[in-house]
Amino acid sequence: MTRPCYIDLEQARETLAAMGVELTPRQMKRAAEPDAYGRRKLPFFIDPIDKKLKIEKQTLISIYMNRRVQAERNAKYTIS
Numbered sequence: 001m002t003r004p005c006y007i008d009l010e011q012a013r014e015t016l017a018a019m020g021v022e023l024t025p026r027q028m029k030r031a032a033e034p035d036a037y038g039r040r041k042l043p044f045f046i047d048p049i050d051k052k053l054k055i056e057k058q059t060l061i062s063i064y065m066n067r068r069v070q071a072e073r074n075a076k077y078t079i080s
Helices: 011-020 023-033 055-075
Strands: 052-054
Touching: 011 055, 023 052, 052 055
Parallel strands: none
Antiparallel strands: none
């Protein structure tokens, strides 16, 4: 089992950019802000030590990979 690697908002944005998902700092911040029900679009949490928003890097990558797979499965036409 690999050890978790927690990253902040900017590092998360850089990780997504390396995957080809270019987001502005504002877009990233909006994904981390809780909605009216206290839920976030991405599972960021407040680090108890430095009080900054963090997310586990592999979780972030997995979320995007799972959405890509879902989109491919839901496509009307598949390319073989």
